[in-house]
Structure formats: structure tokens, C-alpha cells
Amino acid sequence: MNDLKALESMGLVLPSAWYILGAVLFGIVGYMAYRRGRKTRHSTLLWIGVALMLYPYAVSETWMIWVIGFGLSGWAYTQWNDA
Numbered sequence: 001m002n003d004l005k006a007l008e009s010m011g012l013v014l015p016s017a018w019y020i021l022g023a024v025l026f027g028i029v030g031y032m033a034y035r036r037g038r039k040t041r042h043s044t045l046l047w048i049g050v051a052l053m054l055y056p057y058a059v060s061e062t063w064m065i066w067v068i069g070f071g072l073s074g075w076a077y078t079q080w081n082d083a
Contacts, residue, residue, distance in 0.1 A: 016062055018066075026052050026073065027053050030053035033076040034046055044082075048076045
């Protein structure tokens with residue numbers, strides 16, 4: 001417990017459960033889009049999948065994880081049948 005307070009005093013905080021859930025969920029969706037894009041040679045779907053897998057590393061706010069994730073997932077959904 002003392003170590004946690006020391007980390008918090010340095011500005012390091014653990015992500016919330018909703019943040020982790022969003023990162024995992026959109027990572028799985030991104031992996032599925034990446035695999036479909038690679039299999040069908042649909043470059044847009046492939047890069048949407050890469051973006052879904054990697055963007056949680058660049059975003060620190062929980063609400064941004066969900067907003068960007070839903071946006072990219074919606075875009076992947078529209079591209080899915082075009083592949």
C-alpha cells in the first residue's frame with residue numbers, strides 16, 4: 001500500500017477497470033479486422049485493425065478509449081463487407 005502511494009505521488013496511477021476492458025475489447029475487434037483485411041487484401045480494413053490494436057497506448061483518458069474505439073469499430077463494420 002505504501003508503494004502505491006509513492007507511485008501516485010510521482011504522478012503514476014493505475015488505469016480503471018473500464019479503461020482496461022475497453023483496451024482489451026477494442027484490441028480483439030482490431031485483431032479480427034486486421035486478420036480479415038490481410039486475408040482479403042483490403043488495406044483499409046487492415047489499417048483500421050492496426051489502429052484499433054495500437055491506439056490505447058496513446059490515449060490516457062477512459063472516455064477517449066470508448067469514443068475512439070466505437071468510431072473505429074463503426075468504420076471497420078462499414079468496410080467489412082467491402083472486403
